[in-house]
Amino acid sequence: MGEVKAIKGADWKLEIGGLTELMGEKEGPALLFDRIQDYPPGFRILTNVFRTQKRAALSLRLDPNLSGIDLLNGWRMKLRTFKPVPVSVVEGGPLFENSMSDGEIDLERFPAPIWHEMDGGRYLGTGCCVITRDPESGRVNVGTYRCMIQGKNKVSVKVNKGKGGRIAMEKYHQAGQPCPVAISLGQEPSLFLASMSPLSPEINEYEYAGWLQGAPFPVVPGPLTGLPLPATAEIVLEGEIPPLESKDLPKEGPFGEWYGYFADTTVGEVPLMVVKKVYYRNDPIILGVPPLKPPNHYVSVPLGAAALWDQLEQAGIPDVKGVWGFVYSAQTGPFTVIAIRQRYAGHSKQALLVASGARAGAYGGKFMVVVDDDVDITNPYDVIWAMSTRCNVREGVDLVKGVWTSPAEPAIPPASRSPRGYTMDRVLIDACRPYQWLDEFPQVNVFPKEYKRDLEKKWKL
Ligand SMILES: Cc1cc2nc3c(=O)[nH]c(=O)nc-3n(C[C@H](O)[C@H](O)[C@H](O)COP(=O)(O)O)c2cc1C
Known part of the structure; x- marks a missing residue:
């Protein structure tokens, strides 16, 4: 279909981000980066998946010929048919083809890019899904929050106040306990779309993804946390966010944000995850969804x-x-x-x-x-x-x-x-x-469309 272009040998430092921005501006194909500099073949990154209205429509399981307000309205109508589809719990799966534990973990073994020129670090999580469980209700939440590498086995998880994952985390911390967490770094488009959508708290993102893809979403209990992990995920980090004081929390940002600026740098505010287990498939693909300056939006329709x-x-x-x-x-x-x-x-x-x-x-x-x-x-x-x-x-x-x-x-x-x-x-x-x-009110100074169509026909324009 010509919707994906393979790029071999790009540099993780700026080229992956630069090429993503460039092809996003052109509304070109999705980019699959392989043989990334300093990395073995097979450690891949996929970007610009939802950048055209056609690919956005395909991911939403809508007619790919829809565009503009018709595409948005098609999505609105489809949302009215929403019925949660219970997950299927499976054992094992390709996610567990490789793993690292505790002292072996080095997150820089994955090609996390510097996405934009002035980013404050390497962002491993952009198109990621952060999985938590509310300790009171037991409800699972999946949300997309940016994750920056902060050490061999640490990532900051920028889950803003009021977000589902934040509320669960704060409940653990108020009880003096660490918050169990898992982060998927590449997964089905349906789960990413569920994860980034502002769903009401009673909707389970896995059940929403199951509805969107028309089949139960397969999950596997995390060996460490028991959290449901996407069984078809490419890479999953499992661990916890301990209740740290502000003085023990890192600098986070700056990061090129969706407003089109490097904004939102903080010290001592963003929660820190300690990664205790890493699972990944052979030849894993990280989903890269860096925010870019508008109109270079990561989903080409304002859902x-x-x-x-x-x-x-x-x-x-x-x-x-x-x-x-x-x-x-x-x-x-x-x-x-x-x-x-x-x-x-x-x-x-x-x-x-x-x-x-x-x-x-x-x-x-x-x-x-x-x-x-x-x-x-x-x-x-x-x-x-x-x-x-x-x-x-x-x-x-x-x-x-x-x-x-x-x-x-x-x-x-x-x-x-x-x-x-x-x-x-x-x-x-x-x-x-x-x-x-x-x-x-004065009439609009333009000929009717039908008249202009007739003129085109008559004058063979
Ligand atoms: C690429 C991308 C990056 C995002 N980064 C963040 C982030 O760093 N922090 C945040 O709070 N929300 C971020 N969001 C928005 C949340 O994913 C969105 O509000 C989602 O609905 C949160 O789910 P929740 O309500 O279950 O927490 C991001 C969204 C996208 C698409």
Whole structure:
């Protein structure tokens, strides 16, 4: 299918990251790196898997011909069919073809790249799945949190406050106990997509991955922790996160983040995992998903917009025709656009207010824009045109202060950075034609599509 290109002999120091960025910009094939400098053949890294809408659609088990808002809506409709598929517990598996224990462990035996020029270290975990279990409910959580090598047998796990893995870890630590943890560094796309999605806590990511791939997800109990490990994983680290004091926690970052900046460097804040066991298949493949400067997104459709679209509907906002983000991660991010068919005065403002506080729209937000549904919200030019021409600034722009945000937000002033939490203000922009005089608003200066199609035919253009 020409969707994967093999690259032999690249340097882990910068070339793997540079080539990933370059081919991401071109929306080219996925890259499979082998014979990486300083490493034996077979220790491979796969990047840009979800970079095109076609490959994203294939991974979501949707029609690969879908694109833009149709792809997003296809995903939204598919989500409505979600039914958890129980895991199948298996014994052993290819994951255990090789292993290392305690003193033998050297994480640099795996080709962890320096993904971006100013990264503070080697990030082994980018497209990874961090597995924990809540000590009270017994519920298993799988989440994607970046992991930087911090020593032969140590990685920092940057699980931010409020995330599923963090809540489980804090419960162990409050009881003075280490938190058992396992990290898969390469696995089925279905599990990665589950792991990076903001699922509600009662949904088990393995059962979600089973639904997505149409078959029970095979798991094997971790020999050390008993945590369910993906039996088909390429590499798994097993160990614990001890309850350390801040002075014993390492420097983490900087790291090239999804906002497009080196941000979020901390000392003494990011939990540290002690790796006690490593299992890996012969010729393992690490899934590399480094964040890149937008629009070079690691998944080429803002999946979080499907959740926000649903949340707007659940809040009773009628006639939402689409939701999109231009600078996004798992959520729609700091530039979110909503399209509505206006039904009453105040409809557009209501959509803005709900979206900027809804779970899927709040985190990491900044500019929230609402437009009429004749605007193509996947096209930044069309959105800017609507904002420039339809927004009546004094009526249409509002400021909301102090909403939940990500520590990776670059515009938080240094003096306001604190492990106590992060907020950012919101600008709500109503770029809909004013409902009260909709009929009098100037008509758009463009021929109908059908007429232009006829012209093309007639004049053989
Ligand atoms: C490539 C990638 C890297 C991510 N890195 C982090 C990270 O370092 N820390 C974090 O808290 N969330 C990170 N996220 C977002 C989480 O994976 C996402 O919020 C997920 O829903 C967390 O799951 P949880 O709610 O079960 O904790 C990342 C997502 C992706 C796709």
